[in-house]
Amino acid sequence: MQYDFAAGEILLINKPLDWTSFDVVKKVRNTIRVKKVGHAGTLDPLATGLLILCTGKYTKRIDEIQGQEKEYTGVIRLGEITPSYDRETEVTETRDISHLSEADVKGAAESFVGTIEQVPPIYSAVQINGKRAYDLARKGKEVELKSRTVTISAFDITSIDGPEVTFRVVCSKGTYIRSLAHDLGQNLGVGAHLSKLERTRIGEYKLEDALTIEDIIEIRKKQLEEANEGNS
Numbered sequence: 001m002q003y004d005f006a007a008g009e010i011l012l013i014n015k016p017l018d019w020t021s022f023d024v025v026k027k028v029r030n031t032i033r034v035k036k037v038g039h040a041g042t043l044d045p046l047a048t049g050l051l052i053l054c055t056g057k058y059t060k061r062i063d064e065i066q067g068q069e070k071e072y073t074g075v076i077r078l079g080e081i082t083p084s085y086d087r088e089t090e091v092t093e094t095r096d097i098s099h100l101s102e103a104d105v106k107g108a109a110e111s112f113v114g115t116i117e118q119v120p121p122i123y124s125a126v127q128i129n130g131k132r133a134y135d136l137a138r139k140g141k142e143v144e145l146k147s148r149t150v151t152i153s154a155f156d157i158t159s160i161d162g163p164e165v166t167f168r169v170v171c172s173k174g175t176y177i178r179s180l181a182h183d184l185g186q187n188l189g190v191g192a193h194l195s196k197l198e199r200t201r202i203g204e205y206k207l208e209d210a211l212t213i214e215d216i217i218e219i220r221k222k223q224l225e226e227a228n229e230g231n232s
Contacts, residue, residue, distance in 0.1 A: 006034050008055055013028070013212075018046070036059050037054070040061075050199045050210055065203065069170060069171070070199060073200055074177065076193070078185060079096065080193055081094075084122075086181075112183065112184070114152065118148060118149075178197075
């Protein structure tokens with residue numbers, strides 16, 4: 001496949017663990033030597049999976065792509081609460097989960113399917129008076145966020161192994177899976193946090209069709225080699 005990054009491409013990238021979405025944009029921008037590069041929907045550093053980058057003329061489609069339905073898989077750990085609702089912060093409270101049955105967990109998950117009100121995590125990029133909520137939270141300042149309306153089309157529990165609950169979620173733009181994990185724990189009365197997350201789909205775009213950062217580097221290397229051969 002031939003890529004014309006400068007004119008415009010929609011790039012499906014498999015975001016590595018611990019990279020921010022901007023880390024990926026910066027790496028790709030520097031690799032392909034195109035200034036006009038943006039992502040269509042952020043992923044937390046501790047999440048992996050599908051990150052869509054638009055270059056050139058396709059940056060105009062970022063809002064359209066960002067607004068599409070998203071699908072995730074991951075693992076929720078029951079009985080352990082963290083301030084960030086994921087592994088970014090240490091566990092501050094543990095609770096007994098021995099009384100919970102598989103039916104309890106699946107029933108609680110089903111109760112979130114539909115249009116719901118959800119409060120974003122305080123460790124999120126939501127802006128409060130021009131400042132990111134996570135910056136305030138990391139400084140120990142009190143953060144109060146308003147709820148937002150989101151749609152959960154599916155919240156399937158695919159397996160349960162002790163405190164580890166594997167799931168699949170299909171949801172609307174603006175849904176925080178970390179909040180969903182936390183709220184599931186609250187619903188069950190034992191607390192929970194998100195221990196693993198992978199985005200598998202955005203609208204019609206699927207993770208199985210994504211490139212790695214190494215693929216992008218290799219594609220660009222071949223383009224430069226071909227250009228040099230043509231000039232020689």
